[in-house]
Amino acid sequence: DxxxxxxxxxxxxxxxxxxxxxxxxxxxxxxxxxxxxxxxxxxxxxxxxxxxxxxxxxxxxxxxxxxxxxxxxxxxxxxxxxxxxxxxxxxxKELRDLVVTIILSFPALLNVASLLTVTIFVYAILGVQLFTFLSHDVAHYSTHNGINDARNFEWIGSSMLLLFQCLTGDGWSNLMADAMLSNESGKCSEASGD
Structure with a gap:
């Protein structure tokens, strides 16, 4: 198919x-x-x-x-x-035992996933409170594309997505560069009011 x-x-x-x-x-x-x-x-x-x-x-x-x-x-x-x-x-038999072990470990993995979700949720709330007004205008993120309309701190869902991206290490340097204090990016500068 x-x-x-x-x-x-x-x-x-x-x-x-x-x-x-x-x-x-x-x-x-x-x-x-x-x-x-x-x-x-x-x-x-x-x-x-x-x-x-x-x-x-x-x-x-x-x-x-x-x-x-x-x-x-x-x-x-x-x-x-x-x-x-x-x-x-x-x-x-050996491969079957391995698969059975993986299947039996799912409840423990669910516990770890729930704890991780709660942790991301708490930090997402903190991020929304601290970084809500961080600019993610199209003109500003053209070079890094870290903080944009989908990944930002404006609401809890996009904040959790952004934090999950940081957690997995996928393009976290772009997020860092977009959130840095610099005159080039205009993100967290006094001139832009952020």
Whole structure:
């Protein structure tokens, strides 16, 4: 799936997708028949496979027009195709253990992300209070493009975005240069009233 596919490529892509999806459906049906419904769903990997089968079935129904799905949700369903590669983890125990460890660490990562969000929020409020009137006029940021209409301290959302940019180290020097006291930039100078 890519941008500007020719009609032949799109046709071939859809046929290959249907063929592999059919193989997944058959595999799930054979496993359910062999193990029984309850035994099949006891295994976590079988539940994972079944969820993938359901998402591909939903995508198939939407592509042939039986079940209309909004385009945004269709893109989300296509992302689930990537998860099919995780089926390969059944055989590789070390890799499977690594993925399970990553999955089990998500709650701790959510705690760290919440703490980081609260910290950014507090500093964003402080930035709005201290630097609200920092100029971000088009004529002033033409050389650095650090502080602009999207990243500034005028409201909490743009302030959080600016602080996240500083946190990741993405172009923080441009932000610093735009906020410096200098006659060239006109940002925090007495002449501009900032």
């Amino acid at each position: 890519r941008w500007a596919m020719s009609a032949e490529e799109a046709f071939l892509y859809e046929r290959v997708n249907i063929a592999f999806a059919t193989l997944y459906y058959l595999e799930a049906i054979v496993k359910i028949a062999a193990f029984g419904v309850f035994s099949y769903f006891e295994d976590v990997w079988n539940r994972f496979d079944f969820c993938l089968v359901l998402t591909s079935l939903l995508e198939l129904f939407s592509s042939i027009g039986l079940f209309p799905v909004p385009p945004m949700w269709l893109r989300v369903l296509r992302v689930f195709r990537i998860l099919r590669t995780l089926r390969l983890l059944k055989g590789a």
